[in-house]
Amino acid sequence: MKLLRNTLLETFVTVVECGGFTDAQYALGITQSAISIRIRDLETALGYRICERGRGGFRLTERGEIAYRKAGDILRSARDFDAELLELRGTITGDLRIGTVDAVNTLAELNLAQVLKRFLDRPNEVQLEVVVASPTELTQKLITGDLHVAIAPFRNQVSELTYTELCQEEHRLYCGRDHPLFDLPDDQIDLDVISEHQICQRSYNILVSPVLQTVHPKAVVANMEAMAMMIETGHYLGPLPVHFIETWAHRDRLRELAPDKLNWNSTFYLATRPSVVHRRAVEILVQDIIESCLSGE
Amino acid sequence: MKLLRNTLLETFVTVVECGGFTDAQYALGITQSAISIRIRDLETALGYRICERGRGGFRLTERGEIAYRKAGDILRSARDFDAELLELRGTITGDLRIGTVDAVNTLAELNLAQVLKRFLDRPNEVQLEVVVASPTELTQKLITGDLHVAIAPFRNQVSELTYTELCQEEHRLYCGRDHPLFDLPDDQIDLDVISEHQICQRSYNILVSPVLQTVHPKAVVANMEAMAMMIETGHYLGPLPVHFIETWAHRDRLRELAPDKLNWNSTFYLATRPSVVHRRAVEILVQDIIESCLSGE
């Protein structure tokens, strides 16, 4: 404990994230030589080399790789504990790391922007961080403590986390202006016709209608914006949340297909890791989110 | 994170444990004025007072109480993470906090002293700490991370921990030289006779024969030595582990009562909290303990 001070670990992590000493000096606000000395001290304390460096490029050693991950863990939990102590002061403080899937902003029932506004309107010294990722990644990040809360349509729920149902998201299938189906009358469109065309799917495949489950997707996309783009090419059909289209300026460039037969919902959940750290900031935000959804109904 | 350095928390925790600045200076190896400054800095950083101090005595404030517990948590996990990083060096290092119930030393099948000797004979930089407490307390301490491993006859096993069976401990009922039953011939002693006398029981009541379960205890004791003492007064009967008596110099001062009817076993377990931190030192010790028990049979 004498030698493994937080500054050393902080330096190490920043250097790794910056990919070398040169960039890290701006991130850390100290000179390159100070970094050099700190890394040397850390290596001396640990008793092994953590990274190869020099003109040949920056590279973690095998042990350095492990040390980097552990150091990140230490620092995150240190910051969380830190925030807990500071919260005894009265005002809410600390990091608050939120994860969502993309295109959450237009979810009217949830209205995340409004929730965050309300949260930040309070006297606070909170440092917000919002991460957008897939449900799988969000789950992982919650478990490791990378995130405090996450909002997503969690299909596979794990026992380490607690989930609160928030709202439903309605999806329909769309095609673009240049697609053969665009000008076909409604009564000529049915599932058989549709299934003859290629469908673009989300990479975490939770947003595909059960009806079309069997169709092998020809394109895969990790992002809602990208999905809309693929549909606009006129080469693919694709599912989109209704709320996403509703706030879309070029709404007329897309056409809903068989909205009465092809519409389905996904349920959004709020997920947290229970009681590892007891943070007022986290509690309050969770409360805010849940309340917003209840009143929105 | 800037201000809540580990030295400050370390100082705080030590001061609390020493009950004031004056004693803490020897524990910390710095002067009283340095401590005064550190506590002041910590309070400034936190923004609230953590302890009342002065001639009137040392006392934590309400917030200080909470902060103290959290600070202890931080330091323990910091030391554990620390040890993990150091173990990548090759030799085993760090704190190793072991808990047992009392009178484990004479458990021949386990032979804890021998196990610890073997463990410490390896090249190591481990700081051992052995805590003696009741099974309930040990369970608590394992869950919070206060302890890495514990050995006790765990009756109530909780899902947060993993248990490995180690060995059996045989118990019998004893009376002292001055007890009415001491000189009674064997054939006149049966359960009815015995149940007319007062029985001393362990405070965690896991060591009382099922046969005598109904008898309301008149004395309760938290420790094996104390149990022997109570029995020696001649006023109480009491259960003791056989191995405890066998290594007892004044063995003839006690008498076994109806050893054929009144003998029972408790099972000793090794308990750990699974995979929260991955420490070589912990793994090796656990391995040592289990091996010792397997070979001892």
Add this chain to the structure above:
DNA sequence: AAATTTACATTAAAACTTCTCATGTGAACA
């Protein structure tokens, strides 16, 4: 092949932090 650039190491002196020593304060106690 020489010159240049890049990325880090080294060093001495400056800047900053933390400690100690000596002394001060104020409450409790005799």
Add this chain to the structure above:
DNA sequence: TGTTCACATGAGAAGTTTTAATGTAAATTT
């Protein structure tokens, strides 16, 4: 009322960290 105890304070000493300037070695360019 004076003494003791437990901590606070302040000036200077000691120690630590940073900077600025320069060195080095590998990669790139010329």
